[in-house]
Amino acid sequence: MTEQDIKHAGFAAIIGAPNAGKSTLTNRLVGTKVAIVTHKVQTTRFPVRGVAHHGSAQIVLIDTPGIFRAKRRLDRAMVQAAWNGADDADAIVHLIDAASWVAEKTGKPTPAQIKSLEDDRRVIEQLQETGRKVFLALNKIDLFPHEQTLPIMSELSETGVYEEIFMISAENGDGVERLVDALAARMPAGPPLYPPEQTADLPMRLLAAEITREKLMLRLHQELPYQLTVETESWDERKDGSARVQQVVIVGREGHKAMVLGKGGSVIKSVGEAARKELSEMLDQKIHLFLFVKVDERWQEKRERYDGLGLEFDV
Ligand SMILES: Nc1nc2c(ncn2[C@@H]2O[C@H](COP(=O)(O)OP(=O)(O)OP(=O)(O)O)[C@@H](O)[C@H]2O)c(=O)[nH]1
Ligand SMILES: [Mg+2]
Structure with missing residues (x-):
C-alpha cells in the first residue's frame, strides 16, 4: 500500500x-x-x-x-x-x-x-x-x-x-x-490522513503506560483499577539497543499502594514482568521496565493529568 x-x-x-x-x-x-x-x-x-x-x-x-x-x-x-x-x-x-x-x-x-x-x-x-x-x-x-x-x-x-x-x-x-x-x-475522497505504514497515533510512552495499566486491571479487583493511573516518566535508549523505561503507578490512597505492591512486592513484580514482555515483543526490543508506586490523593482532580490524555477537565 x-x-x-x-x-x-x-x-x-x-x-x-x-x-x-x-x-x-x-x-x-x-x-x-x-x-x-x-x-x-x-x-x-x-x-x-x-x-x-x-x-x-x-x-x-x-x-x-x-x-x-x-x-x-x-x-x-x-x-x-x-x-x-x-x-x-x-x-x-x-x-x-x-x-x-x-x-x-x-x-x-x-x-x-x-x-x-x-x-x-x-x-x-x-x-x-x-x-x-x-x-x-x-x-x-x-x-x-x-x-x-x-x-x-x-x-x-x-x-x-x-x-x-x-x-x-x-x-x-x-x-x-x-x-x-x-x-x-x-470514507470521503481524498489523500491519506496518515502515512500508510503507520497504525497508531499514540506516543509510545503513552501506549507503554496503557499496557501497564491493562496488566494492573487484570490483576487487581473491585474499585482499585479505577482509582489508579500510570505514567511513563522516562524512556532512555541505551547503546546496546535496549531501552530503560520508568513508569509510576499513581494511586489515591496509602492502602491502595500496599495492594498494588502486593505481599513482598509480588503483584507489582508480576505486573511489571507481563508489561515488559508485551512491550518488548511489540517493539522487538529489549526493555528494562521499572515501576514505582506513588500516592497522590488528588490525582483525579488535577487538570494536567487530563490534558496529558487529551481529556477535558471541566465537564
Ligand atoms: N465472546 C466475545 N467476547 C468479546 C468479543 N469482543 C470483545 N469481547 C470481550 O469483551 C471484553 C471487553 O472488550 P473490550 O474490547 O475491552 O471492550 P470495550 O468496549 O473497549 O470496553 P471499554 O473500554 O471498557 O468501554 C473483553 O473480555 C473482550 O475479550 C466478541 O466478539 N466475542
Ligand atoms: Mg475499550
Whole structure:
C-alpha cells in the first residue's frame, strides 16, 4: 500500500457501552494492538486512533471510552470524550454486546448485562436526539445461536437511528469484513490522513503506560483499577539497543499502594514482568521496565493529568 493507492480517507468512530468490545474491534480492524482490552468495564479512558486500510480507503478508527451514566470527574471526562470522538467522524459504529440483549429476551440477564442494556438504551436516546444515522454492530455473536438475534434486530431497527445492521464477532472476526466494506464506502475522497505504514497515533510512552495499566486491571479487583493511573516518566535508549523505561503507578490512597505492591512486592513484580514482555515483543526490543508506586490523593482532580490524555477537565 502506497500513498498513491489511497483514494479515500476519513474517520470512523466506534461508540457504545463499556465492555461492548470497541477496543477489540479496533485492534482487529487495524490488525495490531493499539488499544488495551480487559474483561472489565471502563477499560478505555481516552479516544485512541488506529489506522486501517481496505481497498483504496484509509479508515482512521477512533476507539472511544464506554458511554455510561458518569458521576466522577474522570468518568464524565471519559464519556464526553467518547461523544466528541463521534462528532466529527465520517462514520459512526454503535457497538452493542448482543449477548446482553439475548439474555434479556430469554429472561436471564445478569446485573452487569442489565447495566449494559441501560447504557445501550441511553446511547440510542442520545443518537435519536442528535439525529445522526449510524451503523449498528451487534457484537459477540459467537456466544449464542444466530436465530436469537432476530427479535433483537427488529427491536433495534425500530429505534430509527440505524441505517444498517451488522452482526459480528470482534473476537473471532466473523462478519467484520462486511462492516469494514461499509466503512470504507463511507470514507470521503481524498489523500491519506496518515502515512500508510503507520497504525497508531499514540506516543509510545503513552501506549507503554496503557499496557501497564491493562496488566494492573487484570490483576487487581473491585474499585482499585479505577482509582489508579500510570505514567511513563522516562524512556532512555541505551547503546546496546535496549531501552530503560520508568513508569509510576499513581494511586489515591496509602492502602491502595500496599495492594498494588502486593505481599513482598509480588503483584507489582508480576505486573511489571507481563508489561515488559508485551512491550518488548511489540517493539522487538529489549526493555528494562521499572515501576514505582506513588500516592497522590488528588490525582483525579488535577487538570494536567487530563490534558496529558487529551481529556477535558471541566465537564
Ligand atoms: N465472546 C466475545 N467476547 C468479546 C468479543 N469482543 C470483545 N469481547 C470481550 O469483551 C471484553 C471487553 O472488550 P473490550 O474490547 O475491552 O471492550 P470495550 O468496549 O473497549 O470496553 P471499554 O473500554 O471498557 O468501554 C473483553 O473480555 C473482550 O475479550 C466478541 O466478539 N466475542
Ligand atoms: Mg475499550
